[in-house]
Amino acid sequence: MKSQSSTPILDALVECCDKETIHFDVPGHKGGKGLAYFDTILREKGLRLDINSAKPVDLLNNPSGVIKQAQALAAETFNADHCFFMVGGTTAAVHAMIMSTCKPGEKIIVPRNSHESVIKGLVLSGAVPIYVQPGISKRLGITNGVSMADIKEAINRNRDARAVLLMNPTYYGATSNISEIVRLAHSRGMVVLVDEAHGTHFGFHKDMPMSAMDAGADMSAVSMHKTGGSLTQSSMLLVKNGIVDSRSVMTTVQLMMTTSSSYLLLASLDAARKNLATMGDELVGRALELARDARNRINSIKGLYAFGGELINGDDIFGFDETKLGICVSGIGLSGFEVYDLLREKYNIQVELADGSNILAIVSLGDTRSDIDALVAALEDIIASHSGGKRQIEQPILINPYVVISPREAFYSPKRTVRLEDAEGEVSGESLMLYPHGIPIFAIGERITRDMIDYIKFLKKQSAVLVGTEDPGIEHIKILGM
Incomplete structure (x- = not known):
């Protein structure tokens, strides 16, 4: 046990900052580079910005002033009718979506590769999952989006389902035919909910996949902090008028909300929205250009495969987010976990995740050309030092489980x-x-x-x-x- 004079978390954070790690993970502001305006204010004002609720700064639980104005601006920016700022992460937004839609015992159609927040939302709501097996990329050992045929079958077999929940995109960047799924679900009276945690930047560049709101979904949970530039844990719940009653959603949001909301998180959402609304096409376009350059250069390295838009098949990979830089490393004799550790420990590069065969680097608003150069150079050095021939990692992909009880x-x-x-x-x-x-x-x-x-x-x-x-x-x- 450490002494009471120690600060373990603070010390670890300072050490991480002092290492000046190159980040290909979230949050998307990448140390403030992707949200320079807010970064400058934070440096000038510091903890003086961490205040309690007061009339001049409004109240998140019942906004009527500046928070209401900021949420209205965000709704307009993301083509929604209503926006609720969330300070409990996208997890809270996902919980609010499910709980405001499904009563105990009602069915919800869900891809089996959904995030744990969905499962916890089912516990809270009492809804019963009807799982749809996502598509599988056998070469890569990863799951994709869901096919239109499988969603249609699930809807036909469960005509009493209350809602359909989709991911847009998957962690590795695959999207489903979201607009067609929305059309079909709505024709059967079902609500469409979208976990858009990694798709904040959709809708801000013509080469990005379609956003949930543009596709006509009823609600989407958007992680502004992941690829939009706000502070970690800040998120948004977007709502379209129609099947969903926004007043009922607001009641559920308040149930999930802390009564001591962080104004640092709220202000970062406001600043990140402004960034995307005024410069979104430029910022996302630059990230896309960097990701494409990295993908091309990595694919020239023997043994590595940086996968991308060529995987699009019009079905379970209907679209692809090219800023998700997935790299298959099974051709060099190392697992994804081993390459992840090497990048972090030897080259001070932090990627988002690893699995048996792949690593994932997220390219977002704060990345630079020098960051890409460092990643490519590190991968070239790993190849030179560790390549031991092809070794396919046995990484099973689990099929849909059998749900015994809710x-x-x-x-x-x-x-x-x-x-x-x-x-x-x-x-x-x-x-x-x-x-x-x-x-x-x-x-x-x-x-x-x-x-x-x-x-x-x-x-x-x-x-x-x-x-x-x-x-x-x-x-x-x-x-x-x-």
Whole structure:
């Protein structure tokens, strides 16, 4: 135990800053470079900007002044009818979308590669998931968007479903045919919700995929901090008039809201919106140009494959966000986890995530040409130092699980603890995610399979970060039953 005179978190943050790490992860402002106006104000005013609610700065829980004005400007910028600023991350926005739409026991059609926030939203709302298996890129070992045929089948089999939830895009940049799915769902009276955590910049450049609001979705949860430039944990919930009652949504948002909202987060949302509204095409275009240059240069390195728009197939990869720089490394004898660690420990480059075969670098508003040069040079050096021939990493892609009971019912059911190795065939009493990306390997209420157990063991050997279970070492897990 450290002494009371120590500050472990602050010390770690200062050390990270002093290293001057090159960031290809989130937040998208990349140390303030992508939001220079706000960065300057923060440097000048500092903690004096961290104030409590007062009349001149309005109140997030019942905005009538400057916050209401800022939210209206954001709604206009993102082609929405209403915007709610969120200071509990996009997780809170996702929870609010689901809870304001689905009552306990109502069905919601969901891609199985949805973020853990969706599962937690199901626990809170009591909604029952109808999972749709996403498309699979077997060469890369990753999941894509959902196909139109699979969504149509799910809708036809569940005509009583209340809503359809989509991702736009997936972590690696794939999008579904969102406008057609919206049209079909609306024709059946279903609400369309979109987890647009990584698609804030959609709609600001002609070469970006279509945004949820432009596609006519009823609500979308947008992580402004990921690719829009605001401070971490700041987000927005966008709403279109129509099937959804914005007043009901506001009531649910207030249920999820802290009564002590951070004005630093709110101000960063305001500044990031201004940035995109006034310079969005230029800023996103520059990020796109850098990503394309990096992709071309990386693809000239033997053994590496930086995948992109060539994957578009008009179905489960209907569109592709080229600022998501996914790089398959299985051709050089290293796993994605190993390359991730090398980049961080030897070259001081932080990428967003890794899996068995790939790494993901996110190029956003604050990146520069020198950042791209450093990434390419580091990859060239890794090839020269570590390439040992092709070694395909065995990375299973899990098919749709069997949902035994709803997440909410499972959450409140009696549970007991067993060894992971003995959990095959049992119903999970907790969820387990690889982080990032936060997509459950198994979610609460699902049947645990041998493939899931083997995948967890593989991830542990790769020193991957696993979260969600009571046992941090994942030697034991909770299952349903006494």
